[in-house]
Amino acid sequence: MAVTLRNGICMPLIGFGTFRIKGRETILNCLEVALKAGYRLIDSAVIYHNEEDIGSALEELLPKCNLLRTDLFLTSKLSPRNQGYQPCIESVKKSLGFLKTDYLDLYLIHWPGTGGKKVDNVVNIQMRQESWRALEDCYDKGLIKAIGVSNYCLKHLEEMKSYARTLPHVLQVEHHPHYVQSELVEYCIQHKIHYQAYSSLGTTIEGKCNPLLNDEVVQDVAKIYKKSPAQILLRWATQQGIGVLPKSLDPIHIKENLELDFVMDDKDISRLNALDTRCKYAWDPSIVI
Numbered sequence: 001m002a003v004t005l006r007n008g009i010c011m012p013l014i015g016f017g018t019f020r021i022k023g024r025e026t027i028l029n030c031l032e033v034a035l036k037a038g039y040r041l042i043d044s045a046v047i048y049h050n051e052e053d054i055g056s057a058l059e060e061l062l063p064k065c066n067l068l069r070t071d072l073f074l075t076s077k078l079s080p081r082n083q084g085y086q087p088c089i090e091s092v093k094k095s096l097g098f099l100k101t102d103y104l105d106l107y108l109i110h111w112p113g114t115g116g117k118k119v120d121n122v123v124n125i126q127m128r129q130e131s132w133r134a135l136e137d138c139y140d141k142g143l144i145k146a147i148g149v150s151n152y153c154l155k156h157l158e159e160m161k162s163y164a165r166t167l168p169h170v171l172q173v174e175h176h177p178h179y180v181q182s183e184l185v186e187y188c189i190q191h192k193i194h195y196q197a198y199s200s201l202g203t204t205i206e207g208k209c210n211p212l213l214n215d216e217v218v219q220d221v222a223k224i225y226k227k228s229p230a231q232i233l234l235r236w237a238t239q240q241g242i243g244v245l246p247k248s249l250d251p252i253h254i255k256e257n258l259e260l261d262f263v264m265d266d267k268d269i270s271r272l273n274a275l276d277t278r279c280k281y282a283w284d285p286s287i288v289i
């Protein structure tokens with residue numbers, strides 16, 4: 001399953017999330033399972049501190065899996081600490097070096113705020129504007145095939161119209177049945193911005209039962225389709241054209257999360273939509289000016 005971005009770039013709808021996956025051996029093992037299962041999109045970020053290990057793992061795995069760099073779609077993201085024109089340019093170069101590639105398929109501004117600045121400081125606006133100008137320049141040079149933003153709310157996206165030469169190709173935000181962002185989805189459709197969800201499975205909650213995977217309705221729908229709750233949550237998104245980035249360290253889960261070739265009835269999609277409780281499992285960008 002893939003989508004074609006506004007600029008003609010083809011992007012897989014399902015990617016492999018790598019938040020909290022660290023360490024050379026761990027990365028190597030799970031990427032080997034993921035690539036062999038068929039994942040082609042790998043979602044990383046400067047703040048995950050795993051780009052270098054992903055780069056080394058890919059160097060070893062691509063020939064082993066009979067794949068070329070062009071078969072992959074690599075995403076990374078600017079750290080809030082590197083906001084600003086020059087720091088963003090440097091950050092892109094560093095990501096390219098760590099990932100051992102001469103282009104990135106997608107680079108995102110990870111967060112509308114700047115590291116070390118209070119969320120209500122107006123300097124945040126200027127800094128993300130400068131970072132965007134840097135990404136536009138990297139895009140023009142072909143260093144990045146598509147550019148986008150993450151954790152931007154409607155207000156942050158609307159503001160971009162006043163300064164962007166190129167509007168984002170992709171928006172990556174938290175989205176799942178407990179936190180449905182319908183207005184943002186609609187905005188993206190209207191502006192031809194691909195909407196990609198993160199934490200589709202309710203993220204990793206150490207030592208606690210995952211409220212999304214264990215939601216009674218999710219479990220009930222899973223029984224109807226004879227699928228796992230994770231597959232229901234992922235299919236709920238992809239059937240609506242929303243990208244997903246499931247993260248797993250478990251080989252069985254990694255494979256299962258890619259097996260989404262079933263169709264859910266509209267009434268079941270609606271049942272899941274109705275679970276919206278405005279319950280976020282990740283950080284809240286609405287507090288950033």
Ligand SMILES: NC(=O)c1ccc[n+]([C@@H]2O[C@H](COP(=O)([O-])OP(=O)(O)OC[C@H]3O[C@@H](n4cnc5c(N)ncnc54)[C@H](OP(=O)(O)O)[C@@H]3O)[C@@H](O)[C@H]2O)c1
Binds near residue numbers: 018172230254
């Ligand atoms: N832009 C941003 O600010 C942002 C924020 C958060 C995440 N992200 C991206 O989105 C990706 C996904 O989000 P996330 O890391 O928050 O977590 P997630 O994918 O929502 O959930 C991961 C959790 O689900 C479990 N899991 C995975 N597949 C499963 C299955 N089939 N059955 C049961 N449990 C399963 C995993 O455990 P096991 O390891 O045991 O399978 C793990 O504990 C991230 O890795 C990252 O790439 C971006």
